[in-house]
Amino acid sequence: MKCNFADTLLQCYFDGELSGRAAAGFERHVQHCAHCATELVDLDLLRGSLQLTQLYKPAPASLRRTINAYIHPVAPSKAVSQPLLWHWLAAAAAMLLIGIVLWKASPGLRSDDYQAELAGEIVDAHVYSLLPGHLTSTSSNDEQDVKGWFKGKLTFALPIRDFANDGFALQGGRLDVVGERSVAVLVYARPEHLINVFIWPTRERDTSPRVGSRQDYQWIDWRKGKIEFCIVSDGPTADLQQLQRLFTK
Numbered sequence: 127m128k129c130n131f132a133d134t135l136l137q138c139y140f141d142g143e144l145s146g147r148a149a150a151g152f153e154r155h156v157q158h159c160a161h162c163a164t165e166l167v168d169l170d171l172l173r174g175s176l177q178l179t180q181l182y183k184p185a186p187a188s189l190r191r192t193i194n195a196y197i198h199p200v201a202p203s204k205a206v207s208q209p210l211l212w213h214w215l216a217a218a219a220a221m222l223l224i225g226i227v228l229w230k231a232s233p234g235l236r237s238d239d240y241q242a243e244l245a246g247e248i249v250d251a252h253v254y255s256l257l258p259g260h261l262t263s264t265s266s267n268d269e270q271d272v273k274g275w276f277k278g279k280l281t282f283a284l285p286i287r288d289f290a291n292d293g294f295a296l297q298g299g300r301l302d303v304v305g306e307r308s309v310a311v312l313v314y315a316r317p318e319h320l321i322n323v324f325i326w327p328t329r330e331r332d333t334s335p336r337v338g339s340r341q342d343y344q345w346i347d348w349r350k351g352k353i354e355f356c357i358v359s360d361g362p363t364a365d366l367q368q369l370q371r372l373f374t375k
């Protein structure tokens with residue numbers, strides 16, 4: 127089955143269009159995704175053959191490191207004997223079963239865990255994006271320009287809208303990695319602060335907006351029409367709520 131990252135981040139990574147954080151997230155993913163690793167090798171071979179033509183551009187050094195790490199993984203220092211391995215596998219299976227039972231029995235806890243983990247990842251991504259040069263891969267106030275940049279990079283219809291007339295001017299967009307997901311990000315500016323809107327496809331049902339805060343940053347998360355949204359900023363919660371209403375209008 128084709129990997130979601132292959133449809134979204136892979137080509138951007140290969141073309142050097144990802145921010146450092148997203149590139150690092152993708153490289154972690156490639157360590158255990160045979161599909162993406164194979165596609166990267168294919169792209170590298172293609173680029174190698176193009177080296178003979180005038181179209182050649184050198185591949186980034188980080189790509190070679192990633193592919194080498196995949197092709198030559200670190201060998202285990204000591205082989206585990208068969209009976210011991212069997213015991214470990216049985217114990218792991220039992221733990222997994224207990225985990226599934228507990229997980230099924232506690233939907234509330236599950237939702238809270240998800241929110242906490244998501245908030246941590248999203249706030250990290252937001253803070254990183256504020257470092258110079260990491261906010262947007264395409265910088266434009268024009269909806270069509272931003273749409274053009276995302277074309278072919280996503281597996282879902284991204285609702286790209288400029289809300290400048292309502293005080294939220296579109297600044298551009300980028301692709302990012304949050305947890306194990308590739309996500310689209312739209313950036314909006316208020317006079318005092320920047321707002322990141324993280325958007326990705328989901329299979330879960332619609333939810334009403336949930337507001338939270340973490341390390342002086344506010345976030346609002348909701349799902350609508352098989353798309354999940356998470357707005358984050360250090361601005362006042364009222365601003366985030368206003369933008370949330372604009373998105374759902």
Ligand SMILES: [Zn+2]
Pocket residue numbers: 129130131132155159160161162163
């Ligand atoms: Zn992959």
